[in-house]
Amino acid sequence: MFDKKEEDAVEYYLKAISLGETKAYSNLEYYLYKRGRSIDEFENLEKTIEKINYKLDRGKSIFIEGKNKIEQGKRDNNYSLIKEGIKQLKKSVHLGFYDAIKDIIDYYENEEKTKSNLIELFKYKQKSVYYGISN
Missing domain, CATH: 1.25.40 (Serine Threonine Protein Phosphatase 5, Tetratricopeptide repeat)
Incomplete structure (x- = not known):
């Protein structure tokens, strides 16, 4: 499991993604990359992201x-x-x-x-x- 601060950050980005914020996906991906993690580690994340066109800010x-x-x-x-x-x-x-x-x-x-x-x-x-x- 990851620490509370990281959990809060991921939750924040997911909320932004669900609201259609185009930069949120790449910001989340970069945040996790800098922490040595990847989006692939989160099972339900891909389903959430597939619903949103995040390719505008890549x-x-x-x-x-x-x-x-x-x-x-x-x-x-x-x-x-x-x-x-x-x-x-x-x-x-x-x-x-x-x-x-x-x-x-x-x-x-x-x-x-x-x-x-x-x-x-x-x-x-x-x-x-x-x-x-x-x-």
Whole structure:
């Protein structure tokens, strides 16, 4: 079982989801991700969420999907899966979840220093300055 504060937070997000708040699903997913949990752990949650169109604000959800693909790609030594995860992180930035910029910068700083990788690194470092995100 989880502690009372987490239970209250999940309950709050579920209420917001049931009221049709479009950002509530991705906020709940991100909240659980930061606590090392996932939505899959809650049996009745999917049924509640299926009734609501939560795809309007998916920046955080796409970020989490991308991070999971990157982690799986690293475990399996699957470079194409890592690249797919990076694409999802970039998509989450385009959808307004700017915290993903930190992970994109980390990726390009540790990648091979090709011309295209350095261009991407520079581009996302500029975005981090523009959005006031420190690494």
